[in-house]
Amino acid sequence: MKSELNFCSVNCVEHVLIITINRPEVRNALHPPASIELNQIFDNFFADPMLRVAVLTGAGTAFCAGNDLKHQAGTKAQALPAGGFGGITARWQRTKPVIAAVNGLAFGGGFEIALSCDLIVAADSAAFALPEARVGVVATAGGLLRLPRQLPMKVAMALIVAGQRLSAQRAYEFGLVNEVVPQEEVLNTSLEWAKEIAQASPAAVRAAMQVVDQGLSEPAIEQLYVRQKSLSAVKELYASPDFTEGPRAFSEKRRPVWRT
Known part of the structure; x- marks a missing residue:
């Protein structure tokens, strides 16, 4: 956890690792180098026996706007790490819980990251969306697979094919979100959940x-x-x-x- 980080920051609070995506200038959108960095952070987290829970959030007022399309348009295709987008969407059969502290919008790949987490705490101003179809791409970081399992099918399809947005409150009503709180309380509330989990064996x-x-x-x-x-x-x-x-x-x- 001591290695130099360029796109994220990490902080340990007892047995909890706080991971912050730190690209607020692009609403925390991720390019492959950022996903590679997150992948290494998660590798270290799962390998460290002292860490029991991870909390993932974003700097500023956004959780993650998804794929950094401007970076993609200006570079050759770059492969994602083994852990998938954000280093987490392709991590199956995990051994420790990860909490998404969604402090703002979670669009595209950002929504897919949240769906990959075990619990979600969301700001009352947060919103979720899979707008890929509107820009001629497809959500292949697990969103099309996880969303119909975590929401009623008709609701999921409205998000998938029409690109509709889902508010934090509606997500809570559907059981997708564990708790909705004011934006300034998202991280502390997520830490309360994490510390409660960390008390378990x-x-x-x-x-x-x-x-x-x-x-x-x-x-x-x-x-x-x-x-x-x-x-x-x-x-x-x-x-x-x-x-x-x-x-x-x-x-x-x-x-x-x-x-x-």
Whole structure:
């Protein structure tokens, strides 16, 4: 986390990593070098056992305006990193939660980044949109795949084919957003969520996320129900000190000390 950063900033608060996209002059739109930098930040986050939750936000009054089209128009095509747009849209089966602190507009790839996160806290002035079809491109950073799973189909299609905007309040009503707050409270509220998550056993969080991921990818729930305890992260939890520390701390009326 100490390496020089050109397009983002990072800050650690206890077990929480705060990642800020720092390109306010283009409303935090991302070009491939910025995505590569974010990819390395996320690589470091997932590899660091001391970090349990990440909060991703944008500098200024925008979360992320998506792909930097001006940069794209002036350069040759550049490949995205393995983690996808913003270093996160192609990260499947993650082991730690990521919270999107959407402090303003989240358009195009910015919306796709938010959809990739596990929770979303949004400013009351925030808005979400996939306007790609209006400029002759297509949202291939996961938006067309995730949005119909996270919104009612007709609502999702209105955003996808008509490029309609979705307000933060409407997104909350549809269950896409966890909480809507004034813009100046977005980061602090996201940190409150992150710190609450960080109090849980990291091993238990990993196990829960793996079961959820498998459940979403497998249509036969009854088959997964039988073998969920054989999933790697679940087996690791059962074999870890956390599995006995949690119940012991509860019975002793103290805060648990997680070791995994």
